[in-house]
Amino acid sequence: MSDTKSSAPVLMFDSGIGGLTVLREARVLMPERRFVYVADDAAFPYGDWEEPALNARIVDIFGELLDRFKPAIAVIPCNTASTLALGDLRAAYPDTPFVGTVPAIKPAAERTRSGLVSVLATPGTVKRQYTRDLIAQWAQRCHVRLVGSTQLARLAEAYMRDGFVDEEAVRAEIAPCFIEQDGRRTDIVVLACTHYPFLVNRMRKTAPWPVDWLDPAEAIARRAKTLLENVAIRPPTAMSDVERDVAVFTSGRMDFATRRLMQSFGLSIL
Numbered sequence: 001m002s003d004t005k006s007s008a009p010v011l012m013f014d015s016g017i018g019g020l021t022v023l024r025e026a027r028v029l030m031p032e033r034r035f036v037y038v039a040d041d042a043a044f045p046y047g048d049w050e051e052p053a054l055n056a057r058i059v060d061i062f063g064e065l066l067d068r069f070k071p072a073i074a075v076i077p078c079n080t081a082s083t084l085a086l087g088d089l090r091a092a093y094p095d096t097p098f099v100g101t102v103p104a105i106k107p108a109a110e111r112t113r114s115g116l117v118s119v120l121a122t123p124g125t126v127k128r129q130y131t132r133d134l135i136a137q138w139a140q141r142c143h144v145r146l147v148g149s150t151q152l153a154r155l156a157e158a159y160m161r162d163g164f165v166d167e168e169a170v171r172a173e174i175a176p177c178f179i180e181q182d183g184r185r186t187d188i189v190v191l192a193c194t195h196y197p198f199l200v201n202r203m204r205k206t207a208p209w210p211v212d213w214l215d216p217a218e219a220i221a222r223r224a225k226t227l228l229e230n231v232a233i234r235p236p237t238a239m240s241d242v243e244r245d246v247a248v249f250t251s252g253r254m255d256f257a258t259r260r261l262m263q264s265f266g267l268s269i270l
């Protein structure tokens, strides 16, 4: 068996800590792999950005990251980035396999019984043509409500650092997801931002009725694992000598709570 701990790492990229919801699943499925977690916190939140500027930023940053870490694959556990930049990233860096994260509209459409599905995401993801195309392709027979939240990603960041979240704020942000129509009710809410699973217990508590909260983290981790099985093992690079999982924050500024959070995920700060 090859020693994958000392081979090229899996790179994970999000605007903040949301991608950690996918990292924890990926670790379970691929305990032998090494991970580099990148948070573009200097630009957080991505949900508020104009598309051309954000696209250019992400493509640029990847140039540096791929040079520096030479990953076996790059995973983007961020809907806001994937629905915008995945195509350009693949075109710009054809030697790197990319795994994106896009709203789980297809599985939601397959699973719903009432036919009323809500997609909870950042304002950016809700606006994207990519998201609209997913609905047109997979959910024609459902009523899909797109709910753009300006606050939830921030609330999740604060919750993971400080251990506290304003439940009333969570209630207000998720409320538009719940629809009653002709005796039917929304029965699935797609968590289309990787930050949101951190708040799912608060969402359950403040929801007006029980629904299935669809978190795609495990599916993304599985896709990454499958793709890795087909990727030739790249020879170790200087970075590969470091036998630990690392976190990089683009702002270069990390407060105590962030450091502690990264440590709790077993990530050393670079």
Ligand code: DGL
Pocket: 014, 015, 016, 018, 019, 044, 045, 046, 047, 048, 077, 078, 079, 080, 081, 122, 125, 153, 192, 193, 194, 195
């Ligand atoms: N975690 C991100 C996502 O999945 C985005 C959060 C943000 O930066 O607005 O969409």
